[in-house]
Amino acid sequence: MRGLMMDVPLLVSSILRHAETSHGDAEIVSRAADGALHRSTYAELAARSRKLARALDRLGLAAGDRVGTLAWNSQRHLEIYFAASGSGRVCHTVNPRLFPEQIVDIVAHAGDAVLFVDPGLVPLVETLADRLTSVRAIVVLSTEDGLPRSERLPGLLAYETLIAGEPDVYAWPDLNERDAAGLCYTSGTTGPPKGVLYSHRSTVLHALTVSVPDCFGFKAADAVMPVVPMFHVNAWGLPYAAAMAGAKLVMPGPRLDGASLHGLVRGEGVTMTAGVPTVWMGLLDWVEARGETLAPLERVGIGGSACPPVMIERFAALGVDVIHAWGMTETSPVAVVNRPKRSQAALSPEARLALGRKQGRPLFGVELRAVGPSGDDVARDGVAFGAMLVRGPCVASRYHGSDNDGAFADEGWFATGDVVTVDPDGFVEIVDRSKDVIKSGGEWISSIELENIAVEHPGVREAAVVARADPRWGERPVLFVVPSEDGSFDEAEMAELFEGRVARWMVPTELRLLPELPHTATGKLQKSAIRKLL
The missing domain is CATH 3.40.50.12780 (ANL, N-terminal domain)
Structure with missing residues (x-):
C-alpha cells in the first residue's frame, strides 16, 4: 500500500x-569591492x-x-x-x-x-x-x-x-x-x-539538514553571513538554508580581512557565520589586538580543515560558540557536526574542549563507517584508526563525466580519503588524510594532532606537519611554523611544548620557520607544496 x-x-x-511569500521583507545586505553596501x-x-x-x-x-x-x-x-x-x-x-x-x-x-x-x-x-x-x-x-x-x-x-x-x-x-x-x-x-x-533533491535535503538545531540552527531571527565563498561547495548550503528560514543574509564580497568582517558583524548584527580556520585567525587577531567584541555573534561554523582547540578557546572567550564540522565537495558538503549530547552536558571545561576538537556526529541521512585494512569495521572505541566511508542522499554517486572512479568502488560507499577514529558516542575525529598520516617505526603519527598542539603556543600563527623520509624509522615528522607577528618559536620551545602531550617518538624531528605557508584555493594547507620544501 x-x-x-x-x-x-x-x-x-x-x-x-x-x-x-513568507519572508519577503527580510533583508539581504551585499558589500561591493569598494566597501559600499x-x-x-x-x-x-x-x-x-x-x-x-x-x-x-x-x-x-x-x-x-x-x-x-x-x-x-x-x-x-x-x-x-x-x-x-x-x-x-x-x-x-x-x-x-x-x-x-x-x-x-x-x-x-x-x-x-x-x-x-x-x-x-x-x-x-x-x-x-x-x-x-x-x-x-x-x-x-x-x-x-x-x-x-x-x-x-x-x-x-x-x-x-x-x-x-x-x-x-x-x-x-x-x-x-x-x-x-x-x-x-x-x-x-x-x-x-x-x-x-x-x-x-540533494540541495534541498542538505539545506534542511544543516538547518536543524544540532547543526547550524537557522531561524528567522538570525542574521547569517556566509564567509565561506559561494564558489566553495555552494557556501556550504548557507544561502539556501538562510532563505528557507527567512534569516537576514549578509554577503561580505571579496574583502575578508579582520577589520572588514568585524565591521559587518557589528554593523549588521550578524548572529551566525561560517568559514575556514585561516579566515578566523585574521578576525581573532584583529579583535583581540584592539580589545573589541564580536557581539551579537553567537556561533561560527568552522570546517574545510581541522579547527585547532585554541581557536575554540579564543572564540569562547569572546562569547562565541564554535560549531566544528566536516564535509567534502562530494558530500554537499556538511556531513559531520560537533554538537554535544544531553549526556555530555556535565562535562568539565577541559573535557568539553577535548570533545570539541573532534569533527562530531554524522547528520541524519549520512551513514558512516571506519574500516581497517581488511575491510572490516574498526572498533568504535575512540582509539582504533580506520578509513572513512560514507553514503547518503546528499553524497555523490560518481563524478561528472566519469562512469567510474576508485573512490566510489566500495559497494555504494564513497571513500573519503580520511583516517578517523569513532568513539562510543559516535563522535568522529579525523586523525589525518590517508596521504598525510606519518608512519614512523611501524607506528602512526597524526599530523593534525601535532599541528593543533603547535598553534597553542603564542609565538605560532600557523603550523603544518609533514613526513620526511628517514633511513631508520621510515618517516619522521617535520614541523613548519609561521611565527606570530610579535612572537618567537625555536626548537627548545618546541620540545617543551610537546613534552608530556605526546609520546617522545611522536615529537617532530625538525623545525622550520617560514613567513607563510602555501594554501589551496579553498584555504586549506597545501601539504603537497609543503613537502616540496623538504
Whole structure:
C-alpha cells in the first residue's frame, strides 16, 4: 500500500518561492569591492531572479545547459544561484583562486554556455579568453556604467542591462527533483579537479539538514553571513538554508580581512557565520589586538580543515560558540557536526574542549563507517584508526563525466580519503588524510594532532606537519611554523611544548620557520607544496 500524499518535487525554486511569500521583507545586505553596501529583500531577490531566468531564455540556453560563475559572495551571485537552477539550467560555480589552466579545463569540462564574472575578475578572464571555447556570452556583474572596457573581450554584457528589459513574471518549470541543479569541482589537492553534480533533491535535503538545531540552527531571527565563498561547495548550503528560514543574509564580497568582517558583524548584527580556520585567525587577531567584541555573534561554523582547540578557546572567550564540522565537495558538503549530547552536558571545561576538537556526529541521512585494512569495521572505541566511508542522499554517486572512479568502488560507499577514529558516542575525529598520516617505526603519527598542539603556543600563527623520509624509522615528522607577528618559536620551545602531550617518538624531528605557508584555493594547507620544501 502506498501513501496518499501529494507528490510535490523538492526544487531550488521552491526555496525561493517560500522565502518570497513568507519572508519577503527580510533583508539581504551585499558589500561591493569598494566597501559600499547594497540593501535588498527576499521579495526583490525573487523578482530579479525571475528577470534573470527570462534573460537566460533570451540568450538561448536550453534545459541542462551550464551557467558558470566567477564571482564573490554578493546578491547578484545569489540571483544566479536561483535563476539558473530554478529555470532548469545548472549553476556551475568556478573558483577564481585556482590556477588559470585549471579554470580553463574546468569550464571546458563543464561545457559552460555563459559565464558571469565579477568586475574585479575581468582581467583574469581576459587572459583566458581565447581558450574559453564553450562560452557563448560573458556577463559582468555590474551596471552599464561600471562595465570594464576590454579589447580582448569586446562582447561583454552588463548584468543590469541584461535583465533591465525583462518582466519579473516567470513560471518556474515543474522539474524532476533528481535533475541537476548545481555543479562544483573539487579543489584538486589529490589530482585534477573533479566535478560533483548536485540534484535539486540533494540541495534541498542538505539545506534542511544543516538547518536543524544540532547543526547550524537557522531561524528567522538570525542574521547569517556566509564567509565561506559561494564558489566553495555552494557556501556550504548557507544561502539556501538562510532563505528557507527567512534569516537576514549578509554577503561580505571579496574583502575578508579582520577589520572588514568585524565591521559587518557589528554593523549588521550578524548572529551566525561560517568559514575556514585561516579566515578566523585574521578576525581573532584583529579583535583581540584592539580589545573589541564580536557581539551579537553567537556561533561560527568552522570546517574545510581541522579547527585547532585554541581557536575554540579564543572564540569562547569572546562569547562565541564554535560549531566544528566536516564535509567534502562530494558530500554537499556538511556531513559531520560537533554538537554535544544531553549526556555530555556535565562535562568539565577541559573535557568539553577535548570533545570539541573532534569533527562530531554524522547528520541524519549520512551513514558512516571506519574500516581497517581488511575491510572490516574498526572498533568504535575512540582509539582504533580506520578509513572513512560514507553514503547518503546528499553524497555523490560518481563524478561528472566519469562512469567510474576508485573512490566510489566500495559497494555504494564513497571513500573519503580520511583516517578517523569513532568513539562510543559516535563522535568522529579525523586523525589525518590517508596521504598525510606519518608512519614512523611501524607506528602512526597524526599530523593534525601535532599541528593543533603547535598553534597553542603564542609565538605560532600557523603550523603544518609533514613526513620526511628517514633511513631508520621510515618517516619522521617535520614541523613548519609561521611565527606570530610579535612572537618567537625555536626548537627548545618546541620540545617543551610537546613534552608530556605526546609520546617522545611522536615529537617532530625538525623545525622550520617560514613567513607563510602555501594554501589551496579553498584555504586549506597545501601539504603537497609543503613537502616540496623538504
